[in-house]
Amino acid sequence: MRKDDLYITVPSLFRCPISLDVMKSPVSLCTGVTYDRCSIQRWLDSGNNTCPATMQVLQTKELVPNHTLQRLIQIWSDSVKTQTESNKVNSVLLTHEQVRELIKQFRVHTDLDVNSERLSKLLAFSEESSENKRFVASISTESNLLVVLTSYLVQNPKNLKVMEKIVPLWRMLVEQRVSVSKIGRINDVYPAILSGLKHGSLKMKIEMTKAVELIISTDSEAKSTLSENTELYSVLLSFSTITSSSDWNPELMEVSISSLISFAMLRKNRVNLVKAGAVKTIGKALPLSSTGLTDKLLRLLELISTCKEGRIEICNDTDCVQAIVKKVLKVSNEATEHAVTILWSLCCLFRDHKAQESVAKSNGMAKILLLLQSNCSPAVRQMAADLLKVFRVNPKAVSCLSTSYDTKTTHIMPF
Template structure:
């Protein structure tokens, strides 16, 4: 119910003070009920209020304190109709009619839809699966409550099983169905381990890679999001299987270079980070391919002014690429490398600072003689010495502290070669700690 301020003021002036019937109010929120529902005790509440009460772990009626025989509230159509009629009668006082709410899905209804999906999957009925997946997507998109209900009924497992089943063999004829399934999966994160196990199968990975390389913008976005979800908690063997898919690195690089949206960029960077840093993956080959594609320069350009999530991921990948000589040489060949790394210290987050310190340590130690001196002098010129001292003062992890101390020792040997920035230049520095 929405009361127009002008109409309420006019009603008060004319002596028509509006009184809301007490049985129209929710006993919890004391507001007019938009979606009245009754519990097994017979007391009516607004759906949003009573669901929050139940989700908090309460299994009793707030008014009677009786234990609820059922946690499924029943719509009270009679009260809702009375409230709507009252709104219509008081329209002149600024009361707007409450729209008829959509009844959320029940656990039995969600289970029935997923059962139909399972039956169609076992029969190889693509059309039946497509219809069931469409219903799941519609329910999830309708409300957060529906999403939680569908997830609780095992939607992740059912959808991933169907994705694996119709990915096997020639999946081109099932591309529409597979696109709908991967779109539905992207709406019900987080996925459980059983769902992820089906998506890690070779046929499922090949299908997601196909969407990354050949799908439309929506298909590529959903494939990245689902792949990021399964990669974040995967085993080393799974990462190796992902790396070995032909064209996967090139497709991910393209999504970073030509972004679709922020989520897609973050997802692509997360997947690449796991590929680069996985202890058992063919790291040198992955790094070499990414470096040859121009990943180092691309990430450095992105780091000029990115948001926090992209900054952390980009720095993490760069740090991994700098573990090899080619990566360090490419980083040092870019004029922005050292200034960007120093700028990110204490500016973004603890994680970004750790990656920046790690990279600075690798770059300062990678060259010998005069060339190494040039790197250290450049770091001094942009204020690295003062920032590292400040970092040690405000506190950091032991490993980061050790690397910062090593870099400080190297920088100290070259301080006499130039005038360093005064520490007062950092008096207005915003610290995320």
């Protein structure tokens, strides 16, 4: 068994806020927060009449089954089980000398059918441990294995069987900082990248998206070149839509958002992201996103809001604005800072009346008043003060609001 099999990363979205375990029967309270039925029932049966995560008094104790989340958890569980079984089958013990010989033979025999088994063995050996990855990467640097793998991708951009064998090892070599320049002209590889992202299996999509993120985060020239292919934005955004489809995967979604953030760091790409539908996609994903993913979604939205087209699109999407407001003081300090920055851009800098109205309807000013009493950064405090001026809210109202709304959740302990 691989060492990594002992540690399974569970998406925060799937954990019960009380027990911290994967939810078996997710149900939602009237506050919109979802818990495992067993845990929340024990909380309510103990005489509590508040939501554990927000401490809001419950208007009703009705538990509504969250069927969508339950399907997503089932899809994730099945994928973890399949991956674990696959790792056990593919695991193979090789010595360093055998690995050297495998790579040597791979370069001598260029026929993919002959090398198919060698690729599988190399990848299985690499995934056994970090030390093995570094060893394969060091040998690959000497033998230019990355160049050979890249040539296969360039020559077979639509052959998914070929790519299934090559992409995992190709991505691993890029991850181990084998010189990205050895990939050659990124435009030559782009057809294979797009084909793998659009038509590959879930595993290939994850591997290829990770490879894209690594390439654009380590090579500014490759990043600029890939930025010109706007279809790539649409494909990555399609991975960021939370659905009950078997194509959706939390790991794929998170790495795709990370890739889009890297693209958005170049100002010229932000308009293209807006045209690709980034605002609408993020607005739909925010309500169901986990803590780590929320930070990334809001970071991407913050970058998009710096361009005029982005601000207009956000202002025209009432649901998106309301989703942003709901994340203030609810997730993390980082998420709150991103959210407030976006709201400040819309309501203060851009002075959009639609956005101001959406913020008001979402109880946004109550949260801004509370934010001024929190331990926020000076920059966030100043933006919050600017927002109050726009809405002409009396800061003295803070004292009465703060007694009726508490967002701290440190009191929650697992049973």
